[in-house]
Structure formats: structure tokens, C-alpha cells
Amino acid sequence: MAKGHKDKVAVITGAANGIGQAFAKRLAEDGVDVAVVDIADGSATVKLVQAAGRQAIYIKCDVSSEESVAAMAKQVNAKFSHVDIVANCAGIFPQIPLEKVTYAEWRRIIGTNLDGTFLVSMAFVPGMKARGWGRIVNLSSSTVGSVVTGFVPYVTSKLGIVGFTRALASELGPFGITVNAIQPGLTVTPGATSRPPRAGFATMDDEFADVANRFQAIKRVETPADLVGAVSFLTGDDAAFITGQTLNVDGGRVRT
Numbered sequence: 001m002a003k004g005h006k007d008k009v010a011v012i013t014g015a016a017n018g019i020g021q022a023f024a025k026r027l028a029e030d031g032v033d034v035a036v037v038d039i040a041d042g043s044a045t046v047k048l049v050q051a052a053g054r055q056a057i058y059i060k061c062d063v064s065s066e067e068s069v070a071a072m073a074k075q076v077n078a079k080f081s082h083v084d085i086v087a088n089c090a091g092i093f094p095q096i097p098l099e100k101v102t103y104a105e106w107r108r109i110i111g112t113n114l115d116g117t118f119l120v121s122m123a124f125v126p127g128m129k130a131r132g133w134g135r136i137v138n139l140s141s142s143t144v145g146s147v148v149t150g151f152v153p154y155v156t157s158k159l160g161i162v163g164f165t166r167a168l169a170s171e172l173g174p175f176g177i178t179v180n181a182i183q184p185g186l187t188v189t190p191g192a193t194s195r196p197p198r199a200g201f202a203t204m205d206d207e208f209a210d211v212a213n214r215f216q217a218i219k220r221v222e223t224p225a226d227l228v229g230a231v232s233f234l235t236g237d238d239a240a241f242i243t244g245q246t247l248n249v250d251g252g253r254v255r256t
């Protein structure tokens, strides 16, 4: 068990699936109670947390909506009375050719990924400040350091998250709150595998294997399990002096 986790409370957005779900399971195993926040049904994640012996609640919430986030925070605080950890995993990553990027699509992607990270973090900062302890972990993406096409709004949102992470860390350091980001590579999750393979690939498995072989030092496909050690470390006491950082967890794809 990581140091400093026992009986803490985490809000994890996007926790119904993929990376957020894996974070919920791992933090529960570390001794943390979890609010599973998602627009999709989070009951499977609630079961995973409970199976690890911790409390969980699912709250339906659209992180891009100020009203929805405010209502979610109220429900979380009613259930747990305080929140120590926020992991912002809710995100969308549609691949859209540049000429098809409408302003509405741009707003939708920035609104979910960047505005959502802002809204959910800010909802719990006052409580963390009052208690003098907090951990915020945001999700960036290795696409910000790679040559990829079709991701102009997405990459913009994910570098916005890096900027938000750095600036918020400067604000909150004096209050015992750290703010860091994790930057995964292409990872097998429902969100990543549900789209059709790119031209030249018969299946998504082929596309994933190609990315791993060509771009990563470690030549196997990334899974959410590869990311949980990072969130466990960054939210524990051992990482108390690390803030404003972005950790590449991508098999050695991006070097920054």
C-alpha cells in the first residue's frame, strides 16, 4: 500500500471506463474511498471499489457543465464529507480531419477535456485548502509530443491541461496541495478501441501493435494497468514534494 492513502477520499471522473476505472480500482486497493463520476453508468466500477473493501458512490455528471459539476460536488460532500484526491480522467478524443473541425466540435472537445478538468478541480480546492492536504492528477496525452493528425482540438485541450496543472500547482503549493499530470501513450480502453482502425490497418489490434513497435522503447501495447502505479505514487505521501509536473507513462514514446 502506498503511504498516505488509508481512509482518504477520491473523486475520479471518467471512472466508468478505461483509465479512470483502473485508477478507481487501484486507489481502492490502496485504501481510498471513491466517488465514481461519469456520464456513463459507473456501477461496474462501484463494484470493483467495494470488492477492494472500500466505499464507493456513482454520480452521474457531465464534467463540461458547471451546473452538473456543482450538483455532483454537493452529492460527494453529502456522502463523504470531504475530498482529498481528484483525478480528472473524463475525456473525449475523436479523430477529425482538420477541414471537418467545426467550432461546435472544437468547443465540445475543449469543453469536456479542459473546462471539465477546471470545473471539477475547482469544486474541491476549497475543501482541500481548508484541510491543508490535497492531490489533483490530470490526464494529458502523449499526442502533445507526437506527430499525429486529426487531433487539433484534442492536442490543444491536452496541452491546456498541462498549463492548468502548472499554474494551479503554483497557486496551491502553499496549502499542501499538489497538482500533477499523467501523459499516457496509446492505451487499450473502450474509448480508444471503439473507433474504426485507420487506413492501412485491418483491425485496431494491428494499429495498436504498430504504434507500440514504431514509437515506443518498450514494444508492447499499453494498458490501463501500466498507468495505475503513477496515480498511486502521485496521490500518496511519497510525492508530497512533486508538483506542477507531467509524467510520461508511455513506454518511452515521448521524452520531455
Ligand SMILES: NC(=O)c1ccc[n+]([C@@H]2O[C@H](COP(=O)([O-])OP(=O)(O)OC[C@H]3O[C@@H](n4cnc5c(N)ncnc54)[C@H](O)[C@@H]3O)[C@@H](O)[C@H]2O)c1
Pocket: 013, 014, 015, 016, 017, 018, 019, 020, 037, 038, 039, 040, 061, 062, 063, 064, 088, 089, 090, 091, 092, 093, 112, 116, 139, 140, 141, 142, 183, 184, 185, 186, 187, 188, 189, 190, 191, 192
Ligand atoms: N486511451 C488512450 O489511448 C489515451 C491516451 C492518452 C490520454 N488518454 C486520456 O485518458 C483519459 C481517459 O481515457 P480512456 O482511454 O480511459 O477513455 P474511455 O472513453 O475509455 O473513458 C473515458 C470516460 O470518460 C467519460 N466521459 C466522457 N465525457 C464525459 C463528460 N462530459 N462528463 C463525464 N464523463 C465523461 C466516458 O463516459 C468514459 O467513461 C482521457 O482524458 C483521455 O484523453 C487516453
